[in-house]
Amino acid sequence: MRIQDYYEFIARVRIVSGHDVLEKIPDELKKIGATKPLIVTDKGVSGVGLVDVLKNALGEKITIAKIVDDVPQDSDIRIVQRLAKEYREVGCDCLIALGGGSVLDTAKGINIMVSEGVNDLMKFTGKGVVKKALKPLIAIPTTAGTGSEMTQAAVIEDHEKKLKKLFVSPFISPDIAVLDSRMTLTLPTAITAATAMDAMAHAVEAYTCLGKNPMSDTCALTAIKLIRENLLTVMKSPDDKNGRLALANAATLAGMAFSNSLPGVVHSLGHSVGSVCGVPHGVCMAILLPYGLEYNLHKNEQLTAELLLPLGGEEEFVKTPKHLRAERTIYFIRKLNQDLHDVSDHRHARFFKEVLDREGKRMVPRERLPEIAQAALGDGTVIYNPEDLDLDDFLMIIEASWEGVPLDRSRIKKG
Amino acid sequence: MYKPESYEFFCPIKFSSGSRALENIPFELEALSARKPLIITDKNVTRRGLVRKMITAFKDSGVTIGIFDGIPDVPDMQLVTELSNIYRNGEHDAIIALGCGSIVDVAKVVNIAVSYNVKILRDLAGDNLMAHPLGPFVLVPTLTGTGYETSKFTFIEDLTFSSYFLMPDLVVIDSRTVRSESLQTTVATAMVALAHAAEAYTGPGKNPITDAYAYAAIQYVKDNLITVLTKPRNKEGRLALVNAAGMAGCAFSNMKPGLIHILGEAISAMFHIASGICMGILLPYGLEYTIQKNGYHTYDLLLPLSGFDEYAGTAENLKAEKAVNIMYEMQQDLYKVTGKKIPRTLEEANVPKYMVNDIAEKVFKDGAREFGIDDYRMVLEHAWEGKPMAHS
Amino acid sequence: MGDYREVQAGSKPFKRAYIAVMLWFVGRAIQAAARVDKAVREEFEKLPEGFTFSLGVQPHGPYMIVGKNQKGRVKYLGWKPESKVVDLRMAIKNIEAALLLFTFQESTAISICRDRIDFDGDLPPALTVIRAIGIVEVYLLPKLISKLAIKRYPVWSFGRKYLGRIRIYFHSILGY
Numbered sequence: 001m002r003i004q005d006y007y008e009f010i011a012r013v014r015i016v017s018g019h020d021v022l023e024k025i026p027d028e029l030k031k032i033g034a035t036k037p038l039i040v041t042d043k044g045v046s047g048v049g050l051v052d053v054l055k056n057a058l059g060e061k062i063t064i065a066k067i068v069d070d071v072p073q074d075s076d077i078r079i080v081q082r083l084a085k086e087y088r089e090v091g092c093d094c095l096i097a098l099g100g101g102s103v104l105d106t107a108k109g110i111n112i113m114v115s116e117g118v119n120d121l122m123k124f125t126g127k128g129v130v131k132k133a134l135k136p137l138i139a140i141p142t143t144a145g146t147g148s149e150m151t152q153a154a155v156i157e158d159h160e161k162k163l164k165k166l167f168v169s170p171f172i173s174p175d176i177a178v179l180d181s182r183m184t185l186t187l188p189t190a191i192t193a194a195t196a197m198d199a200m201a202h203a204v205e206a207y208t209c210l211g212k213n214p215m216s217d218t219c220a221l222t223a224i225k226l227i228r229e230n231l232l233t234v235m236k237s238p239d240d241k242n243g244r245l246a247l248a249n250a251a252t253l254a255g256m257a258f259s260n261s262l263p264g265v266v267h268s269l270g271h272s273v274g275s276v277c278g279v280p281h282g283v284c285m286a287i288l289l290p291y292g293l294e295y296n297l298h299k300n301e302q303l304t305a306e307l308l309l310p311l312g313g314e315e316e317f318v319k320t321p322k323h324l325r326a327e328r329t330i331y332f333i334r335k336l337n338q339d340l341h342d343v344s345d346h347r348h349a350r351f352f353k354e355v356l357d358r359e360g361k362r363m364v365p366r367e368r369l370p371e372i373a374q375a376a377l378g379d380g381t382v383i384y385n386p387e388d389l390d391l392d393d394f395l396m397i398i399e400a401s402w403e404g405v406p407l408d409r410s411r412i413k414k415g
Numbered sequence: 416m417y418k419p420e421s422y423e424f425f426c427p428i429k430f431s432s433g434s435r436a437l438e439n440i441p442f443e444l445e446a447l448s449a450r451k452p453l454i455i456t457d458k459n460v461t462r463r464g465l466v467r468k469m470i471t472a473f474k475d476s477g478v479t480i481g482i483f484d485g486i487p488d489v490p491d492m493q494l495v496t497e498l499s500n501i502y503r504n505g506e507h508d509a510i511i512a513l514g515c516g517s518i519v520d521v522a523k524v525v526n527i528a529v530s531y532n533v534k535i536l537r538d539l540a541g542d543n544l545m546a547h548p549l550g551p552f553v554l555v556p557t558l559t560g561t562g563y564e565t566s567k568f569t570f571i572e573d574l575t576f577s578s579y580f581l582m583p584d585l586v587v588i589d590s591r592t593v594r595s596e597s598l599q600t601t602v603a604t605a606m607v608a609l610a611h612a613a614e615a616y617t618g619p620g621k622n623p624i625t626d627a628y629a630y631a632a633i634q635y636v637k638d639n640l641i642t643v644l645t646k647p648r649n650k651e652g653r654l655a656l657v658n659a660a661g662m663a664g665c666a667f668s669n670m671k672p673g674l675i676h677i678l679g680e681a682i683s684a685m686f687h688i689a690s691g692i693c694m695g696i697l698l699p700y701g702l703e704y705t706i707q708k709n710g711y712h713t714y715d716l717l718l719p720l721s722g723f724d725e726y727a728g729t730a731e732n733l734k735a736e737k738a739v740n741i742m743y744e745m746q747q748d749l750y751k752v753t754g755k756k757i758p759r760t761l762e763e764a765n766v767p768k769y770m771v772n773d774i775a776e777k778v779f780k781d782g783a784r785e786f787g788i789d790d791y792r793m794v795l796e797h798a799w800e801g802k803p804m805a806h807s
Numbered sequence: 808m809g810d811y812r813e814v815q816a817g818s819k820p821f822k823r824a825y826i827a828v829m830l831w832f833v834g835r836a837i838q839a840a841a842r843v844d845k846a847v848r849e850e851f852e853k854l855p856e857g858f859t860f861s862l863g864v865q866p867h868g869p870y871m872i873v874g875k876n877q878k879g880r881v882k883y884l885g886w887k888p889e890s891k892v893v894d895l896r897m898a899i900k901n902i903e904a905a906l907l908l909f910t911f912q913e914s915t916a917i918s919i920c921r922d923r924i925d926f927d928g929d930l931p932p933a934l935t936v937i938r939a940i941g942i943v944e945v946y947l948l949p950k951l952i953s954k955l956a957i958k959r960y961p962v963w964s965f966g967r968k969y970l971g972r973i974r975i976y977f978h979s980i981l982g983y
Binding site: 433434435438439441442445470473474475476477478479480481482483484485501505 | 810811812813814815816817818819822823865866867900901902903904907921
């Protein structure tokens with residue numbers, strides 16, 4: 001592994017992982033001098049009883065100032081503003097975010113508002129604008145995927161103005177991430193698959209895109225290995241506590257990796273499919289990942305080949321001749337999608353035309369692909385992709401991934 | 416198959432490493448709300464022109480810096496008091512340690528002194544006795560480290576302070592400041608890193624996050640140490656070694672000290688040999704001991720040591736042995752390329768044979784009870800003679 | 808104490824001057840390219856009327872400010888950000904980082920990957936600006952150098968590249 005000519009790495013989040021570590025939260029709060037948490041979560045999480053698990057774990061030691069469980073799947077500036085107001089009214093002094101990416105982003109937004117003492121969150125959009133330490137924030141992820149417990153970024157939407165604002169600063173990341181196997185144990189298998197593939201995409205792109213560095217590399221390799229070794233077993237036996245914890249760790253490692261070396265084209269397109277058609281992020285990641293690797297292959301053959309070790313295992317790595325390893329890596333990701341498709345009763349989608357909503361309708365109509373490609377041009381992750389992309393390139397990838405056919409590599413422009 | 420279990424991990428450090436890294440310091444200080452840093456260093460560093468480079472890095476930032484370059488090899492509390500007065504009188508609001516070893520020790524203690532009160536400093540020595548974060552602290556290391564620079568520990572006189580708040584906020588590794596005093600210090604710096612990282616990677620507290628830091632450290636030492644010794648001008652290699660030292664310090668702050676560390680430090684203190692040299696000697700024997708005792712994850716060590724191809728191509732039951740053999744080979748190589756200046760055994764390090772027993776007893780008596788006295792003795796005996804332990 | 812001294816960090820006037828000239832020229836070249844080149848024009852058409860962005864060096868400059876006026880024309884607006892409302896601020900962290908960028912030792916993408924540039928504002932317009940600067944670089948620089956500055960060297964017709972280059976240089980120098 002060569003050392004990069006220049007890199008930065010930061011992962012200031014304290015990690016507490018185990019099967020019964022929620023119980024440690026009161027002590028952790030005491031250490032940072034916080035006593036009255038606002039617990040932010042969503043209906044899905046409270047519906048399966050996870051809030052009760054947390055309440056029991058905190059016990060008498062902590063007075064919960066308030067629990068709000070109505071953060072929607074696609075959180076919004078107005079919710080952030082409302083909850084910041086409640087935080088102030090109740091007189092909280094810290095935040096506990098219990099949930100997935102949307103809950104955590106909301107909590108990060110609240111934290112900026114209450115710590116900076118402002119009513120207009122949008123003053124702080126951009127990179128490096130938040131410049132001082134915020135209130136204590138504890139993240140308890142309930143999906144093993146987004147890794148946002150490790151990231152320094154928050155995305156907050158303004159549905160009215162149709163804006164999506166990005167906040168990036170090292171101060172935004174949570175103080176503590178609590179990975180407790182009980183929190184992901186009840187996750188339905190289809191979501192388990194999609195979120196794990198989300199983590200997989202983070203790790204793979206962190207390893208193969210322009211921002212890579214030695215620390216994110218090792219995090220990424222471990223994350224990929226943990227997913228390969230545990231995902232299918234957890235799909236088959238969802239009560240496997242150790243497997244669940246391993247996946248949660250993989251997601252955190254992947255978060256650590258991609259927070260320090262940002263992802264590329266898979267995310268640019270993934271974000272756009274999400275915003276244009278509302279497809280869950282993890283589903284997009286799973287589908288697009290092999291295509292992203294194919295598109296960048298001419299620039300990334302060596303790095304892609306290296307991923308065969310964590311993805312295919314040692315035997316496979318040795319058996320495969322060097323010049324075929326990169327393609328074999330891509331094959332293994334497609335195979336993983338296929339296996340997940342098989343064990344999930346075909347609920348795990350392999351390509352976009354297979355993605356259906358609750359009524360069984362296609363979520364991504366073919367005629368909306370140009371719109372998706374156009375949106376991808378405005379996604380920041382494009383910068384971190386090794387190869388440049390214009391509208392036609394995005395369109396080529398999204399069309400192939402809709403149809404489920406490999407990219408026609410002769411059509412990829414090489415400058 | 417290794418699965419992560421219960422663990423905790425914390426590392427507050429931001430690493431900034433590579434070309435023009437120094438020039439980032441003013442920007443980063445501003446992010447830490449600091450406007451007037453105090454640079455703490457020694458005459459050696461000044462003489463090598465590194466202070467001048469530092470001042471150049473601050474040009475155009477409009478910042479005024481204070482520079483203190485009188486840190487001796489063996490600093491005392493008197494100096495800490497003086498420096499805290501300088502810090503206060505000069506209205507400084509951040510500390511930059513430029514260098515390694517005692518420079519960093521003093522800088523950390525001064526940071527406690529100015530954040531708390533210098534009079535109660537002694538009461539804060541010990542484990543986790545600081546309740547709140549300290550002032551902004553930046554580390555700009557050279558290649559003459561003790562292995563504790565990025566860690567949560569600091570030592571002065573007979574006091575040991577330990578707190579996560581002592582870890583730097585920012586570590587700036589710039590190829591222009593990454594210099595070494597001598598072959599020995601380079602080896603000592605690298606070998607502490609390797610030993611700590613290897614013990615983190617194979618020890619009972621193993622977890623995926625310490626692994627990430629340890630993995631990079633192991634690989635960088637293995638890939639670069641010999642190159643740097645034979646081609647001291649190799650910038651990339653030196654950069655990698657200092658990175659390794661920094662990362663190993665983070666891993667070390669999140670683990671229980673292992674056998675190699677415990678014995679290495681003890682021998683270092685008793686015979687005044689750099690602890691890195693001692694740990695370098697003990698490394699393969701300590702690993703062999705681990706293999707015999709419980710096997711933990713020694714086989715995994717082969718991956719960062721040998722790279723993907725060799726790791727994957729080696730049968731599972733041979734991996735641990737091969738990893739240890741790489742360590743033995745490394746000892747031989749170090750001995751060769753340094754013109755026999757780096758000892759391979761305790762005998763070559765001039766530790767008398769009759770003292771082996773005393774070392775084991777002293778270590779045990781001083782409270783390191785993680786391992787039995789016979790275990791210590793066995794490892795020491797083999798390391799004295801240079802006789803690999805038989806694999807069972 | 809003899810071991811302590813205070814130092815006022817000086818300045819780097821020559822490096823600053825070089826960056827100032829480069830920013831001035833790139834700013835005017837963007838204005839010119841928005842008139843001459845269809846792709847650049849289309850990029851800027853996506854931005855709202857009155858949109859203004861600045862690119863500069865922290866903490867004391869130099870800067871360049873470029874904006875779209877009410878008629879949709881892209882204009883170089885000078886080097887003083889103080890009195891202007893800027894929608895998108897791109898700030899290079901220090902003068903050395905700016906030098907790496909403007910001596911083409913690091914491409915814009917690599918510079919961002921290495922966290923040398925901060926953004927204050929929305930991302931889509933930032934990307935638009937970065938793409939526009941990329942095209943401008945292809946116009947201004949010989950292939951050998953601009954290949955270092957961008958990821959993929961485009962395939963352009965002779966007319967677009969060479970006539971465009973002459974026109975952009977001409978407009979940039981004359982400033983209209």
